[in-house]
Amino acid sequence: MDKIDHVLLVDDDRAIRELVAAYLEKNGMRVSLAANGREMRTALESGAPDLIVLDLMLPGEDGLVLCRELRAGKFRTVPVLMLTALSEETDRIVGLEMGADDYLAKPFAVRELLARIRAVLRRSRMLPPGMQVTEAAQMLSFGDWRLDTTARHLLDAEGTMVALSGAEYRLLRVFLDHPQRVLTREQLLNLTQGRQADAFDRSIDLLVSRLRQRLRDEAREPRYIKTLRSEGYVFSAAVTVIEGSP
Numbered sequence: 276m277d278k279i280d281h282v283l284l285v286d287d288d289r290a291i292r293e294l295v296a297a298y299l300e301k302n303g304m305r306v307s308l309a310a311n312g313r314e315m316r317t318a319l320e321s322g323a324p325d326l327i328v329l330d331l332m333l334p335g336e337d338g339l340v341l342c343r344e345l346r347a348g349k350f351r352t353v354p355v356l357m358l359t360a361l362s363e364e365t366d367r368i369v370g371l372e373m374g375a376d377d378y379l380a381k382p383f384a385v386r387e388l389l390a391r392i393r394a395v396l397r398r399s400r401m402l403p404p405g406m407q408v409t410e411a412a413q414m415l416s417f418g419d420w421r422l423d424t425t426a427r428h429l430l431d432a433e434g435t436m437v438a439l440s441g442a443e444y445r446l447l448r449v450f451l452d453h454p455q456r457v458l459t460r461e462q463l464l465n466l467t468q469g470r471q472a473d474a475f476d477r478s479i480d481l482l483v484s485r486l487r488q489r490l491r492d493e494a495r496e497p498r499y500i501k502t503l504r505s506e507g508y509v510f511s512a513a514v515t516v517i518e519g520s521p
Contacts, residue, residue, distance in 0.1 A: 280396060283324040285309045285341070286358065287333050295328070298385040299392070312336040312344075323353050326396055328388070329375070330358045339373050346374035351438050352427070354399045356391055358383070374440045374485070398467070399441045414517040415451050418498060420490065421517070422451060429489065442467065443486050446479075450500065450510035459507035483508060 282299055286292050287310045296306040307324060309315040311333055318324075327345065331338035342355055357375040376395050379388055415422045419432040427444050429437045439447065445467045449458070458466075460479045467482070483500060486492075492499045499512050 279303065279305050281305045281307065281324040282326050282328060282392060283307045283309065283315065283318055284328045285315045286330040287311060295385055295388065299389060302389055312341050315341060319350060323350055326354045326356060326392055328356050328358065332360065342373040342375055346440055352441050354395045354441055356395055376442050398445065416515040416517055417451065417512045422447060437489055439489060442482055443489060446482050446486055451514050454510045454512065454514045457503055457506050457509045463508065
């Protein structure tokens with residue numbers, strides 16, 4: 276039997292909750308509902324959903340605070356799709372910086388929300404298309420770091436694990452499988468998110484910035500991810516495959 280996808284919807288608008296829940300359930304998904312951060316935490320106590328749809332404008336703790344909390348805790352790998360106001364571009368950018376995997380502006384069509392949910396779930400469960408990956412490899416080593424591709428753990432020189440969101444892991448994996456190769460923003464967006472960039476899409480730049488922070492990589496004098504003006508990014512460190520590592 277195919278697994279039923281479980282979506283947790285966090286939105287303080289009861290009408291939106293009921294409309295979205297009815298549509299997603301009609302399309303074969305299981306839906307849990309929460310109106311605020313407290314109810315979200317209660318829902319999470321029974322287990323991680325496959326994806327969280329999180330409204331930015333919530334009473335009390337807003338969606339940015341909750342997204343930051345999710346990314347810092349045991350649910351850091353659960354994909355987050357953030358709902359934002361149509362005119363608030365700054366909030367959408369900050370949401371991506373906080374670790375959201377995608378966003379959808381209100382008002383939205385439930386059909387588009389379903390398509391976005393399916394796309395995010397698909398990206399979270401499979402390696403990006405076009406990646407040349409050695410599936411037998413369990414550990415990739417570069418500089419002072421190792422990436423366990425089975426457990427999806429990033430380990431520093433002392434063996435301390437550094438948490439990665441799903442989007443950060445996918446971007447790092449793309450870089451590690453294409454070292455010393457210039458990758459445009461359009462290529463990175465397609466490889467990591469499976470969509471095309473528009474003229475004002477800054478999500479890859481924000482994701483690169485977040486990944487640099489995880490790698491403790493200085494943007495002015497980067498050791499790992501270098502920016503090539505008007506071209507894109509290149510992962511400049513040598514990558515070694517350690518086969519059979521635990």
